[in-house]
Amino acid sequence: xxxxxxxxxxxxxxxxxxxxxxxxxxxxxxxxxxxxxxxxxxxxxxxxxxxxxxxxxxxxxxxxxxxxxxxxxxxxxxxxxxxxxxxxxxxxxxxxxxxxxxxxxxxxxxxxxxxxxxxxxxxxxxxxxxxxxxxxxxxxxxxxxxxxxxxxxxxxxxxxxxxxxxxxxxxxxxxxxxxxxxxxxxxxxxxxxxxxxxxxxxxxxxxxxxxxxxxxxxxxxxxxxxxxxxxxxxxxxxxxxxxxxxxxxxxxxxxxxxxxxxxxxxxxxxxxxxxxxxxxxxxxxxxxxxxxxxxxxxxxxxxxxxxxxxxxxx
Amino acid sequence: xxxxxxxxxxxxxxxxxxxxxxxxxxxxxxxxxxxxxxxxxxxxxxxxxxxxxxxxxxxxxxxxxxxxxxxxxxxxxxxxxxxxxxxxxxxxxxxxxxxxxxxxxxxxxxxxxxxxxxxxxxxxxxxxxxxxxxxxxxxxxxxxxxxxxxxxxxxxxxxxxxxxxxxxxxxxxxxxxxxxxxxxxxxxxxxxxxxxxxxxxxxxxxxxxxxxxxxxxxxxxxxxxxxxxxxxxxxxxxxxxxxxxxxxxxxxxxxx
Numbered sequence: 204x205x206x207x208x209x210x211x212x213x214x215x216x217x218x219x220x221x222x223x224x225x226x227x228x229x230x231x232x233x234x235x236x237x238x239x240x241x242x243x244x245x246x247x248x249x250x251x252x253x254x255x256x257x258x259x260x261x262x263x264x265x266x267x268x269x270x271x272x273x274x275x276x277x278x279x280x281x282x283x284x285x286x287x288x289x290x291x292x293x294x295x296x297x298x299x300x301x302x303x304x305x306x307x308x309x310x311x312x313x314x315x316x317x318x319x320x321x322x323x324x325x326x327x328x329x330x331x332x333x334x335x336x337x338x339x340x341x342x343x344x345x346x347x348x349x350x351x352x353x354x355x356x357x358x359x360x361x362x363x364x365x366x367x368x369x370x371x372x373x374x375x376x377x378x379x380x381x382x383x384x385x386x387x388x389x390x391x392x393x394x395x396x397x398x399x400x401x402x403x404x405x406x407x408x409x410x411x412x413x414x415x416x417x418x419x420x421x422x423x424x425x426x427x428x429x430x431x432x433x434x435x436x437x438x439x440x441x442x443x444x445x446x447x448x449x450x451x452x453x454x455x456x457x458x459x460x461x462x463x464x465x466x467x468x469x470x471x472x473x474x475x476x477x478x479x480x481x482x483x484x485x486x487x488x489x490x491x492x493x494x495x496x497x498x499x500x501x502x503x504x505x506x507x508x509x510x511x512x513x514x515x516x517x
Numbered sequence: 518x519x520x521x522x523x524x525x526x527x528x529x530x531x532x533x534x535x536x537x538x539x540x541x542x543x544x545x546x547x548x549x550x551x552x553x554x555x556x557x558x559x560x561x562x563x564x565x566x567x568x569x570x571x572x573x574x575x576x577x578x579x580x581x582x583x584x585x586x587x588x589x590x591x592x593x594x595x596x597x598x599x600x601x602x603x604x605x606x607x608x609x610x611x612x613x614x615x616x617x618x619x620x621x622x623x624x625x626x627x628x629x630x631x632x633x634x635x636x637x638x639x640x641x642x643x644x645x646x647x648x649x650x651x652x653x654x655x656x657x658x659x660x661x662x663x664x665x666x667x668x669x670x671x672x673x674x675x676x677x678x679x680x681x682x683x684x685x686x687x688x689x690x691x692x693x694x695x696x697x698x699x700x701x702x703x704x705x706x707x708x709x710x711x712x713x714x715x716x717x718x719x720x721x722x723x724x725x726x727x728x729x730x731x732x733x734x735x736x737x738x739x740x741x742x743x744x745x746x747x748x749x750x751x752x753x754x755x756x757x758x759x760x761x762x763x764x765x766x767x768x769x770x771x772x773x
Contacts, residue, residue: 269605402608402613402616403602403603403616404599404601404603406563406566406568406597406599407602409588410566410592410595410597411592411616411617411620412588412591412592412593412619412620412623413588414587457607457609
């Protein structure tokens, strides 16, 4: 509980810095409030949501698939979802006929991708990851091929999207994505005890009272929905789902519910710091947030890798 | 009659493992299942637990067909230690063991308080000072005692163990059998698969033999009869030793 409070505090600090620090230098003080509410907050909402949803999604995949390297990006869901969003943008132009359609298309392609990859990998963690990488490259390339017929102006928006660009969300979109997040993250959290039991063999889990098949399918489904929702808002953002659960595990027991609570605050803290960082570099222009998060993520990843490597070698 | 296995036939890849097998397991009894490798001991246990579906036959607990029960309901009746337990290397022992309490958190009441169950496991399996250790730092025998503790925490009326003596040293084997004895005195049914059944004879457990080809028979400790059956089953000769009016059996290779 104390640990969760610490991460809530960290989240508040990150939120404060993202909202109030690094405003454009020559901003008229009378416009400050307007600037924050109209421009900053919708972006920050997406940044927070991305951090939270990708982190708990990654946590679920890592636990359920018993694979330390699993996350929505590595599993190829992001690539498939990205392709789905691109298709809906090409078919309907602009924002792809609204966020609901965009998110659904993102989810369907993400799920199909995940399904194919899990089937082909035949329970081997190495094959799973390799196939995920192949799928990501294949689908994001395919998305680019499809965009070749577009006008240059539309092309730019898709390119930004593929880089992890936070599109300005209107209030309906914010409401929709927030509701979707609560609607699917809550049951995922409630499945925590069952997900923990899946760390035993299927036979053991069944004799301990868990419907293995149902738990596995539901948690993978919720995790995929959460990840594809984020792709439909922010494009491809990698590594967050991978590193946040690993950091959370340093602080608490291997207990899904505890890890979930930490991840849901730690994830947004990291994405908010990445966001602040991008604003520090240039407060005026809208920078693809995915670029900064990826950069942050890779640094964390290298750190974790080095740390694990050393402790195993000793 | 606590548990009844009726007319089970099970074949796998064309080979018959059990043929029309029927057994009744009583409350306050301990049953040892012996038999050669691949004869179907594990299969038999999994059928009892309804983890495997036999081609024909049913299993009843207190008159209820197990087919009609949910996983959670069955978890209040059975607990199970598989031959090769799976667990997360990164977890601490108590995190693994505590999960055995899951069905009782979902369907109250729990059999007895969690702290009491923990004490019993700690006493009989000698786990003091080990709860906070990571699984990856434990030895083979310590892990085996730890995963047995998970079954003790589940504390069900029927407890099924597949080769629980694996990795245990001789004194811990005796302590495990003392634990079985305690559970038996509380009215539980214990069923376990084992290879070296001399300790089972020592503790007067009922012994069932599964032979290749599907026969399941009870072994009564009469010297010549048992020697004959064992030779037929394992294809080697057996010497006997007798202490306190009880026979014990040891395989040996005849010199030609």
